[in-house]
Amino acid sequence: xxxxTFVEHTEVQVWQGQFPPPDAVEKYEAVLPGAFDRIxxxxxxxxxxxxxxxxxxxxHRRDDILRGHWLGFAATALAITGAISxxxxxxxxxxDGPYWVAVALIGVPVMAVARALVDSARRSAGRQxxxxxxxxxxxxxxxxxxxxxxxx
Numbered sequence: 001x002x003x004x005t006f007v008e009h010t011e012v013q014v015w016q017g018q019f020p021p022p023d024a025v026e027k028y029e030a031v032l033p034g035a036f037d038r039i040x041x042x043x044x045x046x047x048x049x050x051x052x053x054x055x056x057x058x059x060h061r062r063d064d065i066l067r068g069h070w071l072g073f074a075a076t077a078l079a080i081t082g083a084i085s086x087x088x089x090x091x092x093x094x095x096d097g098p099y100w101v102a103v104a105l106i107g108v109p110v111m112a113v114a115r116a117l118v119d120s121a122r123r124s125a126g127r128q129x130x131x132x133x134x135x136x137x138x139x140x141x142x143x144x145x146x147x148x149x150x151x152x
Contacts, residue, residue: 018043076109 015021019039020028028035083105090098 018046072112076112079105079108 013021013024015024019025019036025036028039083102086098086102086105090096090102
């Protein structure tokens, strides 16, 4: 009896990106002429679609922000107009009631500005803390990723 040895050779090729390596392109072209041109055209259409989607998103975000600014302006203008009219009515009638309403009305835009300042400060502090944490973690992550195994 003789012993037989079977050898199996498996080759796996992996590439990353939109286009295959040149030797694979040659094989594609041999099987289906014009395949690489179709792959390139598909990649171009995909890039154009991504650009169009980003543009669409930015335009709508800009419109939403502009709408919010106009709404804030209208609310502030209405509150200030109401406060001024209540002050005038209070001065003309010599009563204290309209002054309290005027203070309440003028409080709306003042509190909106105060909240915007506080939110801005919080976001800035959060970004600074995140940046500090990232800088503290980067050396530890780099050490784990690039640590050489101990020599035997």
